[in-house]
Amino acid sequence: MKMSGADIVLESLKRLGVDVVFGYPGGVVLPLYDRLPAHPEVRHILVRHEQGGGHMAEGYAKASGRLGVALATSGPGATNLVTAIQDAMMDSLPTLFVTGNVARNLLGKDGFQEADITGITMPAVKHNYLVMRVEDIAYTFAEGAYIATTGRPGPVHIDIPKDVFIEETEFVWPEKVSIRGYKPATTGHPGQVKKAAEIIDAAERPIIIGGHGVILGNAHDELRRFAEKTGTPVLNTLLGLGSIPRDHVLSYGMLGMHGSYEANHAASNADVIIGIGNRMDDRALGRFADFNPTAKLIHIDIDPAEHNKNVPAHVPIVGDVKLVLPQLIEAVSQNSHVDWLHWIDDLRQAHGHSMAVPSGPELSVQHIVRRISEMSPDATIVTGVGQHQMWAAQHMKFTRPHQLITSGGLGTMGFEVPAALGAQVARPGETVWAICGDGGFQMTLQELATMVDARTPVKMAIMNNGYLGMVRQWQELFYQDNYVSVAMTQPDFLKLADAYGIHAIRVTEKEQVDDAIREAEGHAGPVIVDFQVQAEGNVWPMVPAGAALKETVEAPRDASEVRS
Amino acid sequence: MKHTVVALVEDRPGVLNRVASLFRRRGFNIDSLAVGTTEEQGISRMTIVVDGGAGIVEQVEKQLYKLIDVVKVSDLTKEEAVIRELVLVKVRCNREQRRDVLDLVDIFRAQAVDVSPSSMIIQSVADEDRNDALIENLRPFGIRELTRTGRVAMVRGAKTTAVNESESAELQRFHHDSGRRPEGDLPFVSD
Ligand SMILES: Cc1cc2nc3c(=O)[nH]c(=O)nc-3n(C[C@H](O)[C@H](O)[C@H](O)COP(=O)(O)OP(=O)(O)OC[C@H]3O[C@@H](n4cnc5c(N)ncnc54)[C@H](O)[C@@H]3O)c2cc1C
């Protein structure tokens, strides 16, 4: 039976198990929208801006570990997706972006709403396609989804001219996909594994850096077993948080620019560093040249290009963590490093003040995020970018993979609201909190209307400090208090919520925090909590840009702050 | 140091763009790049001369491999290889000078491929050093136009840089043709 290109697109999505698409219509995708009602298995969520749709696909992918899909029309619709595509690229999220384009005879002729979108997205995707024939659609979707979800995951973009949606052909779904230029790595080289095991067995002060790859590769159990067998403390990158339960005895939290004092010093004093599924990013490692140059570095990554890119690895192991870790667990001896753990614990005790929750009467973000985490330990947490993001990373106890959803590599403000919506769609019936910056919230707040339409009961905590806080902190510390364009007059967030028909709560005092959290969670629909927090708090500790981890700067000592 | 990197790529629209974009984005310096068809249908061979240390070339190779359309990458720098480049030089030359130019052509085992009363086109196929030397010797006559193809290379002996995986006709059509304008009239006019 012959089918139109539009039907083939939707049929292909079904074959791929895609049950939701975040999209926005326009002229060239009308043939596709026309056929949506005939495919009720694919739920279409009408977003309010294509960037929002892109972040929703990312949030969905992060929360579910499955392919997230966003759809847009040609020209402006397609270019609006670009921020989300680059964000998914930086954080390796399995996502598929589908755009329409002008009909084939107008391509390259500056047709109405034509953008060379495959040219634009080329450096921002794992792979992209311009489909010029209806017969190629099914294969392109099969191959594209395969590329997006395997190996090091990433965004794939498929651009389809309008008339290709309309042409008809037989639907042929490929039995299997085979790409000679794409063979994702699997097990580690046995020789490299053996070398690594010897170094690990001889280590006195080993640490593990558990990265996002552990979560993407679904290898959190393997990570825990490996850490336990070798007695090695685990530090996490921002995106690796949740790869080991934060309450595990070997979990020592985040390292990096806003990592804890003890984590950064453990990394700087280790004799063996085992990087597992992390890309040795500058925010995590500080100045590369002085990132513990004497330690032996073992680096497990599925993408060989990450080895020796930023720091030289003594033993690079190319492979999937899910397969390499069992090889390593098998090869290493049972071990423990009690003195080393004590050394780190002592540092933590002595430097507790540097990451303390303010104990005074002020309403601090640290206190709020800590309470949300304590009262709702299983909630999925989505954040924006800025101070609130770092405080969430520092003070919330992530106990499972995919629990923290945050824009790490691109650091995209405005990620929080739409990504939380996408996460809620992936996890219906569960609690999703969006920890929002008052700045970032206003970058994508149009998606509040989508939340109402899609009935996604996200709990949005706006950390209303009246500032682009993270930038203000840099101006305070590195530009001598010269505050330029960081203070903002905020709208009345309660009235704003009211306009959307969203329940809202205002919190001005510390004592109101618990009640507000309870009230928000008790409400069936989406909720906005306007937390009017202290305006000028700073995130500590901090490794200034370009400094080494061992140069971590602590909070000025203040007797009123204690750390629980 | 100059490295010769040979990449076998799917002959698809945009593949040159992908490779060029990667070099620009990662800040790798390309000295020359030559592309052409190969022994395998649907596969092009790119010969890229990259300037940089061992670390840079390692990254070049690995980043190239990340492109889905790149099937195989080989670094010929450490191999015994035949290295050639074609140069065409249009040199100013009147009747009196012709003999002198032809002497140079002989010495460099080049060829004169076109003559006019005031000029001559010299063609040379050699490695870049010999071509450089020829050009320097022709310079005093006055070079009116110069074009070079960039390096192509092939490993000596039985070893090859060829792909070892062929594709089915079906897949070949997909990987080779997809993204190209179909032949003939398009059925649809856009609104
Ligand atoms: C304001 C701000 C402050 C920040 N501060 C910090 C900070 O203090 N500390 C910090 O750590 N980060 C910080 N970040 C985040 C930082 O920018 C990076 O995003 C983060 O460090 C990257 O973590 P990652 O390398 O674990 O994850 P990714 O960047 O996602 O890299 C994952 C790696 O795992 C590999 N991989 C994927 N799947 C597999 C698999 N199956 N098997 C093996 N390998 C696999 C990939 O190839 C890749 O190399 C901050 C970001 C912002 C916006």
Ligand SMILES: Cc1ncc(C[n+]2csc(CCOP(=O)(O)OP(=O)(O)O)c2C)c(N)n1
């Ligand atoms: C789209 C975008 N623009 C600019 C920035 C630079 N930036 C990083 S953090 C920050 C301030 C964020 O302010 P807010 O959302 O209020 O969070 P806060 O730091 O106050 O918690 C800015 C402007 C960014 N990360 N993303």
Ligand SMILES: [Mg+2]
């Ligand atoms: Mg703010």
